[in-house]
Amino acid sequence: MNVKARDDPRRSGAETAARVAAAAVSVVARDGFDVLSVRSVAREAGLSGGAVQYHYVSRSQLLLAAFANAVQSISDRIVRIDLSGPPPLVLGRLCREALPLDAQRRRECVVWAALSAAAAAHPELAAEHRKALQLLTRILTSAIAQAVRRGELNESVDPAAAAAVLIAVLDGLTLHGIAGSLAPEALTSTMDAAIGMVLQTGGSDS
Amino acid sequence: MNVKARDDPRRSGAETAARVAAAAVSVVARDGFDVLSVRSVAREAGLSGGAVQYHYVSRSQLLLAAFANAVQSISDRIVRIDLSGPPPLVLGRLCREALPLDAQRRRECVVWAALSAAAAAHPELAAEHRKALQLLTRILTSAIAQAVRRGELNESVDPAAAAAVLIAVLDGLTLHGIAGSLAPEALTSTMDAAIGMVLQTGGSDS
DNA sequence: GCATCTCCAATACGCTCGTATTGCTCTGCC
DNA sequence: GGCAGAGCAATACGAGCGTATTGGAGATGC
Numbered sequence: 001m002n003v004k005a006r007d008d009p010r011r012s013g014a015e016t017a018a019r020v021a022a023a024a025v026s027v028v029a030r031d032g033f034d035v036l037s038v039r040s041v042a043r044e045a046g047l048s049g050g051a052v053q054y055h056y057v058s059r060s061q062l063l064l065a066a067f068a069n070a071v072q073s074i075s076d077r078i079v080r081i082d083l084s085g086p087p088p089l090v091l092g093r094l095c096r097e098a099l100p101l102d103a104q105r106r107r108e109c110v111v112w113a114a115l116s117a118a119a120a121a122h123p124e125l126a127a128e129h130r131k132a133l134q135l136l137t138r139i140l141t142s143a144i145a146q147a148v149r150r151g152e153l154n155e156s157v158d159p160a161a162a163a164a165v166l167i168a169v170l171d172g173l174t175l176h177g178i179a180g181s182l183a184p185e186a187l188t189s190t191m192d193a194a195i196g197m198v199l200q201t202g203g204s205d206s
Numbered sequence: 207m208n209v210k211a212r213d214d215p216r217r218s219g220a221e222t223a224a225r226v227a228a229a230a231v232s233v234v235a236r237d238g239f240d241v242l243s244v245r246s247v248a249r250e251a252g253l254s255g256g257a258v259q260y261h262y263v264s265r266s267q268l269l270l271a272a273f274a275n276a277v278q279s280i281s282d283r284i285v286r287i288d289l290s291g292p293p294p295l296v297l298g299r300l301c302r303e304a305l306p307l308d309a310q311r312r313r314e315c316v317v318w319a320a321l322s323a324a325a326a327a328h329p330e331l332a333a334e335h336r337k338a339l340q341l342l343t344r345i346l347t348s349a350i351a352q353a354v355r356r357g358e359l360n361e362s363v364d365p366a367a368a369a370a371v372l373i374a375v376l377d378g379l380t381l382h383g384i385a386g387s388l389a390p391e392a393l394t395s396t397m398d399a400a401i402g403m404v405l406q407t408g409g410s411d412s
Numbered sequence: 413g414c415a416t417c418t419c420c421a422a423t424a425c426g427c428t429c430g431t432a433t434t435g436c437t438c439t440g441c442c
Numbered sequence: 443g444g445c446a447g448a449g450c451a452a453t454a455c456g457a458g459c460g461t462a463t464t465g466g467a468g469a470t471g472c
Binding site: 029030031032033034035110113114116117118119120121122125126129130133134158161162164165167168169170171172173174175176178179180181182186190193194197198200 | 236332364367368380381382399400
Binding site for chain 1: 428429430431432
């Protein structure tokens with residue numbers, strides 16, 4: 001057996017697997033979640049069906065990969081965000097990063113929403129959803145708690161409750177945004193308003 | 207041509223059409239949006255594929271019917287709600303009616319979420335989504351505005367902004383609820399907390 | 413009585429799907 | 443040089459799909 005392959009079973013294959021996952025995200029974002037198939041993803045990635053199948057044995061694994069890929073992209077961007085500055089501004093930065101405000105974020109948000117909804121009937125997706133939600137909850141909660149400890153926010157602000165509400169607003173606006181019922185400006189203004197209400201800072205000052 | 211049929215082209219057929227739409231909702235809620243097909247709905251409704259096709263010519267019409275049916279059920283319940291009492295309590299009643307708190311509401315919420323997400327790739331669904339959202343916005347906005355006029359709420363509360371935030375919370379929590387990431391109690395407590403924050407009443411008193 | 417129309421069942425066609433299988437190419441090891 | 447394994451293409455099979463078509467049962471109007 002190949003030693004290099006023993007240490008890392010996917011040599012150049014890892015790149016291909018990533019390309020396939022990205023292609024799956026593209027297909028779901030553009031054509032909808034029900035169009036995703038082994039063949040459609042293969043076409044999108046410029047590969048044969050066999051290649052796709054080699055990396056993701058079944059369609060459900062392909063779905064999972066698309067979901068995980070989108071979630072990873074979003075959380076990658078979020079953890080890189082600068083957490084310094086006034087709390088409303090920081091939270092605004094965090095939340096904006098997960099809102100469908102440009103083409104790139106929209107793609108990821110569509111996948112996030114579609115597969116969150118699909119999680120109702122697919123337990124594997126539900127587990128992934130739960131993980132992602134908990135991660136975001138931890139980030140927001142600790143950011144708010146820190147601001148309260150520093151005296152930058154009113155003591156009556158409950159970090160956990162505030163974070164839960166903000167994340168709900170975030171996902172709700174995401175849904176409204178990708179459905180085209182709310183324009184990007186409406187998304188940001190509502191998000192900012194929500195942040196002001198939750199933090200009791202009385203308005204949007206971002 | 208049949209006179210009765212001329213006045214109402216669907217005689218007993220209207221009932222069947224409704225049954226088919228309800229079956230479509232059941233299929234989407236139980237097995238997921240991608241399982242919906244002419245045949246699966248026909249099985250669910252105990253009819254032949256031809257019968258389903260007679261009432262809804264194509265699969266996309268079937269999708270639309272399922273969406274419209276779920277939206278109708280939800281808004282039917284909402285417009286029946288008693289609007290008297292303290293504003294936080296009234297809004298709590300309104301929002302709770304659209305949250306996936308029991309099996310029946312969960313079914314409708316799953317369909318709502320799945321097809322809202324699908325609206326990103328299907329314009330017909332997007333139109334339906336927009337309509338439903340506007341209806342709910344009007345109801346909440348006017349309820350809040352009325353409370354402000356009556357002096358039951360702080361004058362600094364902006365009805366439109368408050369309604370937008372509450373609806374976002376509503377849809378976000380719906381998504382979290384149907385994905386199984388948030389338990390029913392967490393849904394209601396977060397919803398109540400959001401209402402308190404938005405109305406500046408300082409807490410949940412429902 | 414008969415034509416008409418609604419409602420529904422049955423069936424057929426071509427297509428795409430998920431999945432399994434097979435074989436080729438290329439790389440690294442001995 | 444020979445072998446093993448990874449990476450990928452090609453193909454095959456049965457199933458289910460969307461859709462079109464046909465026909466028949468039952469009600470209705472003349």
